[in-house]
Amino acid sequence: MQEKQERKEARSAHKETKGSKDREIKWGKLDNTAHLFPVIAGEGMTNVYRVAIILKEEIQQDLLQQALDMVLPKFSVFNCRLRQGMFWYYFEENGKKSPTVHEEHTYPCRYIDEHRNRSYLFRVTYYGCRINLEVFHSLTDGNGALNFLKELTYQYLRLSHPELGEQYGNRLHKDTSLNTEDSFLQNYRKSRFEKSYKSEKAYILKGSMFPEGKMGIIHGHMPVDAVKRAAKKYDATINEFLVAVFIWAIYQEYLKGMPSKRPITTSVPVNLRPYFNSVTTKNFFVMVTATFHPKTENQPFEDVIGEVKESLREQITKEHLEEIFSYNVTGEKTMILRTIPLVFKKLGMKYIYNMAASANTATITNLGNIQVAPEYEDYVDHFSVILSRSKGQNLKMCLCSYKGTLTSTISSVMKDTKLQKAFYRYLVANDIPVTIESNGVYYE
16 A cells, blocks of 8 residues: 555656746755665665654644654755766755655565655654654664654644644754754864774674565563663673673574684664764764674673673774774765766775675664653653664664663564574563563564
């Protein structure tokens, strides 16, 4: 049903812009991180992620559509379509109506076809009390998407609760950012064009797979205080502890506690905004890695978390983070690379991506403690985040917390759930109560 509606919209999309041919079309460059995603995206690896807000009331489709229509024109980062130039992809202002809000009927993080969805690179769906925002990663990262989702939700609540609308009107909340700065360019330090970090091939999770497009989702809800107490036993942060437990589960369930020539390596995105005083709504993050090298049999959890802490703390410093993206931006700005036609750049980027894909076992991202404007807090139950698969990474985990409850979401295209079970069982064994929720795929 949803796909038929999208095809209908695709056939009529060009009609919607006829009246706007005479207006000046705004355009913008992709940020440094965004260049790769259009090159590698497809039905199998969509490069689409989801941020969702779960309210304490059923979602009304007509009001959510109205809220999107009101909010979208204010966010230029979302109000655009992707174009292909001679040397680079670029964004162009989208003059069409907002994407149609649908009730969710399919699996999360499906490919966003540029010829459907009125050429927008995001979609908004709902199910029960949940509002889903799914975003093609070229637009922005999870923090940029969260900024948009919260404002969309505020507008929705003002429509569904007239007393809120009367009190606060339709103006944007003061904490909502519309900043479109390319913070990579603003903060990079010109460096010699030589690689500033290294990687090695990692252990890859393999197993029986779901058909393309099908994804299993398991959410675990747990008290933040309980996780904090467990992490404190190992002198670790919540993020370090949960990354270590995830790696421990892989070590136990896939390697059976045996040595491995290849390390278990998780890619960990780091939000750069706090380090460089940025409020950009574009991508602004880099990847670091948490690594464990299984060298002997039956190494204890203390070995795992010790190596995870060391690897993350060495990398998560302002100086090292700056070094990573400065290397990337310096490469992009070299005259030789800038003058290479896009068709050849795409070949080069695909080659580099395929080489780098073998360096990570999985990805774990953490949006941290999400805060909502006080006047809307009582309407919100929790948030969740979902990542789609990427080359060599068939299972990923996302973390976020709201009002004292941490939600971990493990998305997988593999049928086996032994890793998920081991992860949550270890948490329970460490006095962390966990409430499990899934999308039902594993019970079909």
